[in-house]
Amino acid sequence: MNVSVVLFTSDLRLHDHPPLRAALDGSREVVPLFVRDRAVDGAGFAAPNRLAFLADCLRDLDAGLRQRGGRLVLRSGDLVEEVCRVAGEAEADEVHLAADGSAYAQRREERLRHALEAEGVRLHVHGTVTTVVDPGVLAPGSSDHFAVFTPYFGHWSRQRLRDVLGAPRALRVPEGVGSEELPDRKGLSGLSPALAEGGETQGRARLTAWLRSGIPAYEDRHDDLAGDATSRLSPYLHFGALSPVELVHRARAAGGPGAEAFVRQVAWRDFHRQVLAARPGAALADYRTKHDRWRTERTAGEDVEAWREGRTGYPVVDAAMRQLLHEGWMHNRGRLLTASFLTKTLYVDWRIGARHFLDLLVDGDVANNQLNWQWMAGTGTDSRPNRVLNPVTQAKRYDPDGAYVRRWVPELAGLEGAAVHEPWRLRGLDRAAVDYPDPVVDLTDGLARFKRARGRD
Numbered sequence: 001m002n003v004s005v006v007l008f009t010s011d012l013r014l015h016d017h018p019p020l021r022a023a024l025d026g027s028r029e030v031v032p033l034f035v036r037d038r039a040v041d042g043a044g045f046a047a048p049n050r051l052a053f054l055a056d057c058l059r060d061l062d063a064g065l066r067q068r069g070g071r072l073v074l075r076s077g078d079l080v081e082e083v084c085r086v087a088g089e090a091e092a093d094e095v096h097l098a099a100d101g102s103a104y105a106q107r108r109e110e111r112l113r114h115a116l117e118a119e120g121v122r123l124h125v126h127g128t129v130t131t132v133v134d135p136g137v138l139a140p141g142s143s144d145h146f147a148v149f150t151p152y153f154g155h156w157s158r159q160r161l162r163d164v165l166g167a168p169r170a171l172r173v174p175e176g177v178g179s180e181e182l183p184d185r186k187g188l189s190g191l192s193p194a195l196a197e198g199g200e201t202q203g204r205a206r207l208t209a210w211l212r213s214g215i216p217a218y219e220d221r222h223d224d225l226a227g228d229a230t231s232r233l234s235p236y237l238h239f240g241a242l243s244p245v246e247l248v249h250r251a252r253a254a255g256g257p258g259a260e261a262f263v264r265q266v267a268w269r270d271f272h273r274q275v276l277a278a279r280p281g282a283a284l285a286d287y288r289t290k291h292d293r294w295r296t297e298r299t300a301g302e303d304v305e306a307w308r309e310g311r312t313g314y315p316v317v318d319a320a321m322r323q324l325l326h327e328g329w330m331h332n333r334g335r336l337l338t339a340s341f342l343t344k345t346l347y348v349d350w351r352i353g354a355r356h357f358l359d360l361l362v363d364g365d366v367a368n369n370q371l372n373w374q375w376m377a378g379t380g381t382d383s384r385p386n387r388v389l390n391p392v393t394q395a396k397r398y399d400p401d402g403a404y405v406r407r408w409v410p411e412l413a414g415l416e417g418a419a420v421h422e423p424w425r426l427r428g429l430d431r432a433a434v435d436y437p438d439p440v441v442d443l444t445d446g447l448a449r450f451k452r453a454r455g456r457d
Contacts, residue, residue: 004023009240015164033075049195057241099134135277235362248263288385316399341389345446346441
């Protein structure tokens with residue numbers, strides 16, 4: 001009996017999984033393997049919220065495999081060494097893996113290929129597992145990647161999607177391949193209190209509910225802060241508990257303006273991945289520098305701490321930052337507002353904000369996170385790099401009656417209507433009765449500082 005190893009990485013599902021289906025061809029035995037890569041942990045990506053969600057995903061994946069006669073094998077250490085060790089134990093002749101365009105994953109894949117070849121084991125890398133269109137597939141004639149989303153989306157939309165693959169009905173795992181105990185979120189500390197539950201089972205249930213009742217209104221309501229009309233599927237996409245290809249197929253089948261707007265957001269995810277694959281340095285350096293002399297932790301420590309804790313004095317900013325602390329997730333409009341406020345109004349280095357988001361976001365994806373931060377900082381792909389989102393104007397537009405602010409900033413719950421967005425305008429006893437800080441900076445002063453820094457005053 002021939003044996004294959006399927007190395008799961010950020011594709012923790014059984015439905016629409018090309019590497020797994022390819023490994024099962026020819027009635028082969030399969031070792032479903034996940035390696036807790038110590039290099040990833042050492043790089044600072046082992047944030048508690050994502051570790052908890054990962055634990056949920058692994059347990060759910062193992063349960064699904066056991067229902068089909070299999071089990072998940074878990075190892076920890078150097079990924080290349082562990083994959084080779086498992087392949088030897090199972091006497092496997094091939095390993096299947098999902099493609100990943102990140103610079104680290106590319107280097108790791110090359111190491112793995114050489115190590116396996118030395119042992120006579122073939123490595124098969126499968127595309128369109130974690131993306132709809134893989135990085136590098138689409139490029140303009142004058143460059144190795146698209147730097148502007150709109151033309152990228154035009155090409156992306158015309159790509160023919162592969163068919164969605166069903167989950168396997170049964171599989172056999174060879175005996176004698178040992179596994180570590182699966183992790184459990186119960187043993188973790190520092191979690192956001194309302195962190196969502198991970199796993200393919202949860203992800204598919206959310207997707208079905210979203211397609212039934214959420215997507216029709218998505219185009220009109222996705223920026224509604226209080227209505228929370230976004231899909232909340234991003235953590236499941238990040239861990240691969242949902243297939244982006246299946247997601248686009250099913251959204252397009254639902255049809256309508258809401259589905260079209262939602263698919264566009266999925267395309268943004270692919271867009272950022274192709275940018276970072278072509279320019280890996282953009283994870284830490286400006287994609288398009290404006291030669292900013294950003295304020296740092298040393299020069300803006302109090303402002304940064306106020307922003308992190310949700311006490312800047314601007315209610316909608318503070319509400320979004322407190323949602324992040326409590327849920328490990330933030331509404332997309334809140335992400336834009338808080339990033340604009342830190343980088344443009346406080347003129348603080350975007351990397352400080354990006355790091356804080358990665359510390360807490362359960363969907364903390366390097367490509368999306370870093371490049372969205374650069375987009376708001378004006379150092380990324382935005383064609384209007386000097387745009388500034390006014391938090392008061394934005395709050396009145398996207399939280400007109402203040403319901404979002406009152407939910408997350410309860411000390412302002414007694415203020416009626418739009419007054420909740422500008423508590424500093426209260427006078428006398430009314431202001432004294434509200435235990436809420438004054439703004440850390442006047443918006444006019446913040447805008448003037450930014451314009452001076454960018455040479456636009």
